[in-house]
Amino acid sequence: MNWYSLSDLAILRELGSSLRQMRVNRNQSQQSVADSAGIDRATLSQVEHGRPTSLLTFIQLLRTLEHLELLEPLVTKAEVNPVTLARLTQKQRRNAYPTAPDSTTPPPAEW
Numbered sequence: 001m002n003w004y005s006l007s008d009l010a011i012l013r014e015l016g017s018s019l020r021q022m023r024v025n026r027n028q029s030q031q032s033v034a035d036s037a038g039i040d041r042a043t044l045s046q047v048e049h050g051r052p053t054s055l056l057t058f059i060q061l062l063r064t065l066e067h068l069e070l071l072e073p074l075v076t077k078a079e080v081n082p083v084t085l086a087r088l089t090q091k092q093r094r095n096a097y098p099t100a101p102d103s104t105t106p107p108p109a110e111w
Contacts, residue, residue: 013050015058020048022065037064 003011023033030048034041037060047053047061062068080088 016048016050
C-alpha cells in the first residue's frame with residue numbers, strides 16, 4: 001500500500017479497519033476489548049471507523065490486542081556512520097606524552 005498517496009483521514013480509516021480485523025480475529029466483542037483497554041465502547045467504535053483518536057488510546061488498543069510489536073518500526077536508534085566512527089577513533093589520544101616546558105614562562109623563583 002502506498003501510504004503517501006492516502007490522505008490522513010484515509011490512513012486513519014485503514015488503521016481503524018486493521019484494529020477491527022485484529023479484534024474480530026481474536027473473536028472479541030467491542031465491549032470486551034474496550035473494557036480491557038480502559039476506554040469506552042463508543043470510543044473503540046469511533047477508532048474502528050477511522051475517527052481521530054489519541055496516540056495513548058491507540059497504544060492501549062494495541063496492548064489489549066497483543067500487537068505492540070507493530071510499534072517497533074517506529075522506534076529509531078541512534079546509529080553512528082562507520083566513516084564518522086573511524087574519524088572519531090583517529091582523533092582520540094592513544095598515549096600520554098610528557099609536556100615540554102614552555103619557553104615563554106619564566107623559571108620558578110627560588111626562595
